[in-house]
Amino acid sequence: MDILCVGMYRACSTWQYEVAAELVESHRGGIRLGYLSGDEYARLPESSHWRVLKSHEGHPAFRKALRHGKALAITSIRDPRDVVYSMLHKRSQTFRVFLREGMIHQIVANAREWSRQPAARCLTQRYERVVAAPEDAIAELAAFMGIAIDRMELERLAAEYSLEANRRRALATAERLRASGLDLNDPQHATRHDERSLLHWNHVRTGRMGEWRYRATPAERRVMRRILNHWIARNGYEPDGLEAVTRETVGERITREADQAVGWVRCTLRCAALNYPRTGRTAKRLLGISP
Numbered sequence: 001m002d003i004l005c006v007g008m009y010r011a012c013s014t015w016q017y018e019v020a021a022e023l024v025e026s027h028r029g030g031i032r033l034g035y036l037s038g039d040e041y042a043r044l045p046e047s048s049h050w051r052v053l054k055s056h057e058g059h060p061a062f063r064k065a066l067r068h069g070k071a072l073a074i075t076s077i078r079d080p081r082d083v084v085y086s087m088l089h090k091r092s093q094t095f096r097v098f099l100r101e102g103m104i105h106q107i108v109a110n111a112r113e114w115s116r117q118p119a120a121r122c123l124t125q126r127y128e129r130v131v132a133a134p135e136d137a138i139a140e141l142a143a144f145m146g147i148a149i150d151r152m153e154l155e156r157l158a159a160e161y162s163l164e165a166n167r168r169r170a171l172a173t174a175e176r177l178r179a180s181g182l183d184l185n186d187p188q189h190a191t192r193h194d195e196r197s198l199l200h201w202n203h204v205r206t207g208r209m210g211e212w213r214y215r216a217t218p219a220e221r222r223v224m225r226r227i228l229n230h231w232i233a234r235n236g237y238e239p240d241g242l243e244a245v246t247r248e249t250v251g252e253r254i255t256r257e258a259d260q261a262v263g264w265v266r267c268t269l270r271c272a273a274l275n276y277p278r279t280g281r282t283a284k285r286l287l288g289i290s291p
Helices: 011-026 036-043 060-067 080-091 095-100 101-113 127-131 135-144 153-158 164-178 218-234 250-275 277-286
Strands: 003-004 031-035 051-054 071-077 121-126
Touching: 003 011, 003 060, 003 250, 011 031, 011 051, 011 071, 011 135, 011 153, 031 080, 031 218, 036 060, 071 101, 071 127, 071 135, 080 095, 080 101, 080 135, 080 218, 095 101, 101 218, 121 127, 121 135, 127 135, 127 250, 164 250, 218 250
Parallel strands: 003 051, 003 071, 031 051, 071 121
Antiparallel strands: none
16 A cells, blocks of 8 residues: 655645654555655556655546555645745745745645545545644544554654654754755755655744734735635635735736736646646746746
C-alpha cells in the first residue's frame, strides 16, 4: 500500500508525512520516499513494500492508484488566507509575485482535486484540530492505515513531532546549511530542507490561526476574497466581510484584475500539464512559464 500525504500547503502536511512514515516503518516494515511529483510517482516500479510519500498537486497516477485500491490519501485543509502568508514567509516572496505565479489559485485547485477522490480511500484532517489535539490526530491516522498503537506510543509520537520538536529540527537544519556556507538570506535557498523529515530550515513559525488579518493589506484582502471566499465558506471558515475594504482607483483595479488573470492562467496551465502532459508543457513553454 502507498500512503500519499497530499495535504494543503502549510497545513501540517509535513507533520502528517513524518507521523505516517514512522508508523509505516515501525509497524509495516515500510519505507519513506520523500517528496515526489505525480510524474515521478508514475515512474516508480511496483513494490511489495508499504511506502509513504509527500506531494501536493493531483495527477492521473495518484488517482489511478487510489481508484485501484493501491493507495490511501492523507490530506489536510487550513484557512487558505493563513496558507498564503505562511507561504510568503517561507518562500521570501511578495504577495503580488505569489499571486501572479498562480499559487493562490493553486491552493484551491489542489484542495478541490483531493476532495473529489474516493471518500473511502482518503482521510482529511483540519489544521486547527491537528494543532489543538495532536494525539487524537495521530490515533486517527493510525486507524485509517489499519495500524494499532497503544497510549505510550501515541504520547511518544505526539512529543516527537510536536511544534517545538519540529522547530528544533528546522533550526538544526538551518545551522547545518549555514555551516556549509549557504547564505540563507538569499531567496534561492528558501526551500532548502532536511531530506528525511522534509522540514525546511524556515518551516516552523507560530502555528497560530487568523494571522492573515494582521498582515493583509486592503488590496490583498480584496484579491483573496475574489479567489478564495467561495471555498472558504463551503469549508466552514469565516469569509472576509466588506467592512475593512477601502475604495480602489481605476488603475488599481486594472492592475488587480490583470494580476489575477495571469495567476489563473498559470494555475490552469500547471494543472493541464499534470493531466495532459504534452499539451500543457508545450503551452507553458511557449508562454515562458516554468514547471
